Every structure is written in structure tokens, then in C-alpha cells.
Amino acid sequence: MGRSGAGGLRAFRRRLHANPELSGQETATAGRVVKRLEHAGAARVVTGLGSMQTGVCAVYEGRQEGPGVLVRCELDALPIQERNRFEHRSTVPGVAHLCGHDGHMATLVALAGDLGANPIDRGRVFLLFQPAEETGAGAVAVLEDPRFRALGDPDYVYALHNVPKYPLGAVLLREGVFAQGSVGFIVNFAGRTSHASYPEHGVSPSAAVARLVTAVDAFGTSLAGKVAAPVLATISFARIGRAETGPNFGTAPGEACVSGVLRAQRSADLELLRAELGGLAARLAGESGLAHSLTWHEAFAATASDAGCVAMVRDAARRLRLEVRELDEPFRWSEDFGHFTAAFPGAFFGLGSGIDQPQLHDDGYDYPDDLIETGARLFRAIIDRHLEDRLKVDRLQDDRRGHRAPTRSGRPPGS
Template identity: 30%
Template sequence: MEALTVDAAFLAELRRDLHAHPELRFEEHRTSALVAEHLRHLGYTPHTGLARTGVVATLDTGIAGPAIMLRADMDALPVSEAGQAPWASCTPGVMHACGHDGHTTMLLGAAALLKADPPPRGRVHFVFQPAEEGGAGAQVMIDEGLFDLFPTDYCFGLHNWPGLEAGRMGVRSGPIMAGGWRFAIQITGKGSHAAQPHLGTDPLTIGAALVQEAQLLVARRTDPTIPAVVSFCVFDAGTTDNILPETARLAGTLRALDPVVLDELKDGLQRLCNGLQMAHGVNIQVNFHQPYPVTVNEHHATQLARKAMHALDVQMGGPAPDMDITPSLASEDFGFMLQKKPGAYAMIGNGESYKLHSPDYDFDDSIITRGVRYWHTLAHTCAAQEHAP
């Protein structure tokens, strides 16, 4: 195992090519074609077309054993890149601001390494998923038959994490990423002259009251030991400084690490809107959309990931893994896969880089080899267990 090499220079060049050519959710046509071409070059027969641009390839040892699914996301974000690297985005208004270019590259590297040194038994499915960013591409792949076409015992995911030491691995049992709802709210009142507010019904002040009152859903109505947040990110009203507007538009997100709490936040926000509508005689429309489940790591799968991280630490040295990493209130559609199959979602440190979704963010190429070897070690670790679930 230690004698096998990872072509770090080639993979870094591949990652930078992906970074320079980002594609939004369900539009990852170039990325998908590049992934499939690379897999064919390695000797795989990729399955294409799931969720439009998804790619799946299987390494089958021909010997009965556990089947595992290793997943990487491929899509970029509608963000204008501020960085000036030679591999900066060539597509205006679109960039890899979440490191999915690195995730795709690490999994392609793992496909090569496992082809050279396959596990002694079982199967490994390499899943290159579109539309993680708000498109629930994981659920679309599931709906189109992912687990029927590729029967699986365990699912595993890996995400880079700025602020965690470069190359440091992290995982935890139980919730690791929050579930979330997006919401869009429109308040329709009656416009009036700014000097005559009594002749109208001001949706702006009602919206401001809603923003303030909604914070009590977490601060006073949620168990403080359960992480949760209500964030209003859009408040749009009015066109000039002497007219009270007729409408106000608000939008944001609800997040929680407990699905019951997440439902309570959603119901609570709806009740607040209903109450303000009745109290002030306005019309308030609420649209909840883009639900993502809590990403919950199953205990035994987490133990397999921890075992692989420990083995990787012995092989490579470097920063010791965090076996009980702090969960995040960011959301991740890998949670849909973990609702269907046991598995574990892990982190790999991206060092002191700019934060995810920042226009200055970039993936740290120095961690690619460690990510590749984690996938390789995890596949061997799973194959070595005595019984599949």
C-alpha cells in the first residue's frame, strides 16, 4: 500500500482545470464528460445520465463482500471570483467557491489508486453527483434509481473545511451537518406618502417586527443545547425615500441539527406570519422551499471512517484526526443518502483559506493526496470487516 504513489502534480493540474471551468447545478456537462473520460482511461465503464449529469463507476473485485459508495459533488456556485490565480474562473459570475472541484479530483485520484490496489473483496461505487448547491442532486439520483442500480451497504462523503488545519481529517457520530429550509416571504400592505403613514399599511415596519420576533424562535423557544439558527438574508422594500412601499420581500434560511427542532422552527415562523397578518391587516405569503435533511452519521460507519483516519495517520503522519469534530449548521444534500443507507460524512482541513462560498476562496491542492489516500484506506478498511450490515 505504501509503495503506491499518487500523481499529485497531475491531480493538481486537473483540479485547476475544473476550477477554471465551473458549471452550475445540473449544468455540469463539461465536468461530467471529463470525469467519464478519465474513468474510461482508468479502465472503468462509467454510467452517465443520472440526475442529468451524474456519473457512477464501479470497481468490482468479483469476491463477495461489502459494497460501499464514495461520493463527490461537482457543481459550482453563482459567485463572481475575486481571486487572480492563473486557474481563476473563466466563466463570469460562476466559480468553485465550495471546493467541489477538489472533491471531484480527490475521488478521481481514489478511483485510480483503487484500480491499482483494489480491496480484497466487495465493490466500490464512485459517485460524481451534480447539483449539491440547492438542487438536491443526491435526492434526484436516488429518485432515478441510484441504489437500485448500484446496491450499497455504506455511503461515505468528504468535504474540505477552511479553518481546520490543512489535511487534518475530522468526523463525528450522529448529526454533523444541519438540516435546513429556505423561505421567501412577501408582505403586501398599502403604500402611502411617507408624511402620511396613517393612510397606508406599512409592510416595511411589519417586516422589521417579523425579523426581530423570529429570533425568539431560537432564543426562547428552542432547547439551547440543540444548535439552531434563523437567518434573514434578504429584506427588499421601497424604491425612494419619501414613499412607504406597498410590498416588502424577505428571504432567508432555517437551520437545526435536530429534525424535530427544524420542523418546530418552520411551524413557528408560519405562526408568526399568520399572527402579524391578522394583527396588522396585511397579506403575508410564506413559501418554504429547498428542504435538506440533517446529515446524520451512523455509528458503525463512523467507526469505519475513524479506523481509516487512524490508519492514514500512521501511514502519512501529519495532523492528528479530530474524531469528534464540532458539527456545522451548514446543510448538505448527502443527508438524503444517509436517510436511505448507513454511512458517514467527514471533513478534511483546507487550512487558513477564505471561507466556503467566499469570492476569494480556493481549494488547497496540498491536501489532494491525503484525500485520495483516505478514500483508498477507507475502501480497504470496509473490505476488512467481518460482516456487511
């Protein structure tokens, strides 16, 4: 990638950063991506994918038969107010690219430019710009879209995520589960208010909330003997009573809400966590004479990587002389790319974004521009490795048959 190309990609990434859009609302973001793809040599660019109608897929085709490789990035930003003060900070109040999806998009745009300048000879490459990753809805929406399925199934699928607190550009690999599955929950308790001087005449949820929060925070240890791998439960919000106009000192509360996230490496363990929480909430409500409800939100499957595809990433990284780190444990955060790796052989891997980089979702986070070229080169090397392997197989078959490999039309080259 030349200096002018790198500069253009950095400017593009910063425009995306300055103009973030939430999950399912990525219309302008998708439009910016499509504009950059217009002269990138794709055979087709399909827009409006998913029920959100914001997904984009660019398709590159070689002249000869070969494997189909899909590379995915994300379009959406987060509902967080950014505190950065640099020129390309978010211009949208309460919304910001604080997970690096702006950099992931720029990486795939860079890869598109490389595929246009240096076309593949065989096979197909799909560059998918997926909506609504942050809510866990986008991957399924795209996979279920008939227009995406009409493109033909990929043979292999890949995606990366930048990971703070690791050396810049280090490639992070793990066979099997790379990122945990998770599901959000909201528990509501309903009792009856009373004057604060006579709380015994009401039905307060305070004790139930206190016991629920304590028990959920302890799930990781209290359920250790029932699960196959470590689990985590985190309370993210709790409210007792109402205070629309300020503190209501004179009223004993009659309602409460608690929300949080359950995380596990295995589906069976996540289901056990769900059952434990459901039983706990019902028991606490019953003991306090409360009505209650429990709802589930933003469910993510665990994201697991195929050993053969991880080997492809490892080999490609070493060819590029990138540092490779093998992870002992999966990351605790979740990723909806797990729906792709459940449907097709593939790998999800990390790219270190710097030891001193703020954590993902930190309000001071910004994607390192230097990673754009690194990610694009690594994806291209992975694609080329798959095509090389197919070429070796074709040549071996040709030697046995005594003729040349057919083109995509089925005719020998030059016929």
C-alpha cells in the same frame, strides 16, 4: 501517487475551478470527469444520472463477493463572483467553485486511478459524482433514478467535505449528526402604497418587517426551551418597497420581502421552527392589515453518521497517521448527503483545509491541492478496511466449512 500523477490531478482540479457550473447545469463538468475515468479501470461508467441528467457513477468490481462501498463527491459550483486573481480563477461571471467541490471531484478521480492500478479482489466500489448538492436536490434525484438503483444498493456510503479553520489534513469526526438540517424561506407582505407625505393613507409593511427580522434573529434564544438541541435562524435578505430607477423618496412602501434560513440538528426541531415562522408571519400580517405569503426552498435533511462507519474512518485515518479530531458539536452548514446516510449505513467526515483558509463560500476561497492525495488515500484505506473485515469473516466461515471462499460466480477460485 507519483509526482506526475499528482501534478496531473492538480491541473485537472484547476481546470474544474476555472470552468464552474451551477447546480443542475453540470454538463461540461460531468464530461471532463467521464474523460478522466475512461482509462481508470472501471467495470462500468454510468452517465446522465438524476433528473438533471448530469450525475456520473463509476463502478469497480472484484472477482469475489464482498461489501459494496459508495464514495460520493459533488459536481456543482456557487452563484458567487470570485475575487481571486490567480491563473485558474473562474472564467464564468458570477459563478465559482468556492466550496471545494472541484477538489472533491479531483479526489475521487485520484481514487479511481488507484482502484484501476490496484484493483479490489472482492466486493464493489461505486464512485458517485453527484449533481446539485448546493440546492439540496441532487442526492434525492440520484437515489430516485432507476438507473442508479439498478446498479444495486451499496452496503456503506461515505463522503467528505473540506473544512477551513482546521489544520490541513486533520480528519474531523462525529458520531450522529455531523451537519445540521436546514430550509430556506421567503416571506412576502403586500399592502398599499401612498404618497410619502400621507403614509397613513396607505398600508405599509415596514413595521411587520422590522418585527419579523427581530423575532427571527432571536429564535435561537426565544425557542431554546422548546427544542431538543440548539437551533439557528438567519435573515439573508430584506427589501421594503420598490426602487427600480433609484430611491423612491416620495412613496410610502406597499410591499416587502424577507428571506433567510432555518437550521436545526433534529427534524422535529426544524418543523417547530417552520411552524413558529408561519404563525409569526401570519400574525404580523394580520395586525398590519397586510396580505402575505410564505414559501420554502432548498430543504436539507440533517446529515448523520453511523457509529460503526465513523470507527472505520477513525481506524483508516490512524493507519495513515493522520490527525483525528472528535467534534463536540455538529457543523451549522447543511449537506444533502444526509439522504444517503438515512438510506444506508455511512459516515460524512471533514478534512481540515488549513487554519488560515478563507471560510467556505468566501469569494477568495480556493481548494488546497495538497488535500487531493490525502482524501484519496483515506477513502482507499476505508474501502480496504471494509474488504479486510469481509475477508476475515469469509476465512472464519471457510475454516468452519472446510472449503475455500466462492467467487462472485459462486464457484471456488480456480475451478
